[in-house]
Amino acid sequence: MELDEVDWKLIGLLQEDGRLTFAELGRRVSLSAPATTERVRRLEQLGVIVGYRAVVDVRRLGLPIEAVVRVRVRSLDTPRFRERVVVLPQVLDADHVTGDDCWVLRVVCPSTGDLEAFVELAQKYGDTTTSRVFSSPVRNRAIGRETSCAVGEVPRS
Template sequence: MELDDVDWKLLDLLQRDGRMTFTELAKRVSLSAPATTERVRRLEQAGVVTGYAAVVDPQRLGLPIEAIVRVRVRSLDTPRFRERVVTMAQVRDADHVTGDDCWLLRVVCRSMVELEGFVEQAQRYGDTTTSLVFSSHVRNRPITREVVDGIVYR
C-alpha cells in the first residue's frame, strides 16, 4: 500500500494517541472529518492499523517485578512450551527468535517468589537466562516513514 504524507501523519498521531477523535485528527492533518475517517478506515482495511489498545502500568496494578526471560527450548518441547508457558498470565510479550535462545519473554510478577516459580516452569522445557528490568527507555515507539524508507541514521 502506498502511503502519502497525510497517511503518515495520521499513523503518527494514532500511534501516539489511539483515542484521538476523528474531528481532532482532521484538524491536525488539515482535512475534513469524513475524509479523515475514510483514510483511517482504509488504513484499517489494508491491515496497516491492526487495532487500538490502552497502555496499562503494571506497577500500579501490583506487579512491580518485570523481567526478560530468555529460554533455549529443546525442539521437541516447543509445542508444550507454547501451550504451557507462553500462555501464562505473567507473559506480556513472547517472541520466537533466532540465535542461542529460542524465546524472548517479557514477564511481570507480584514478587520475586512468583518470578522464581515462573522461571521454574520455563526451565522444564530448556535453559533460561533471566534479567530484571530496571527501567524502560523506549516502549512502543511509533513506526515512522523514516524507518520504512530506510532513513534511520542522522
C-alpha cells in the same frame, strides 16, 4: 502499498493517542472528518492499523517485578512450551527468535518468588537466562516514515 504524508501523520497521531476523534484527527492533518474517517478505515482494511489499546502502568497494578526471560527450548518441547508457558498472563511479550535462545519473553510478576516460580516452570522445557528490568527508556516507540532510514542517515523533513 503506497502511503502518503497524510497517512503517515494519521498513523503517528493515532499511535500517540488512539482516542482522538475523527474531527480532531482531521483538524490536525487538514482534512474533513469524513475524509479522515475514510483514510483511517482504509489503513485498517490494509492491515496497517491492526488495533487500539490502553497502555497501563503494570507497577500500579501490583506487578513491580519485570524481567526478560530467554529460553532455549528443546525442539520436541516447543508445542508444550507454547501451550503451557507462552499463554500465561504474566507473559506480556513472547518472541520466537533465532540464535542461541529460542524464545525471548517479557514477563511481570508481583514478587521475586512469583518470578522464580515462573522461571522454574519455563526450565521444564529448556535452559533459561533471566534478566531483571531496571528501567525501559524506550517502550512502545511509535513507527514513522523515518523508521525506515538507514542507521546514521538523517531523516528527511
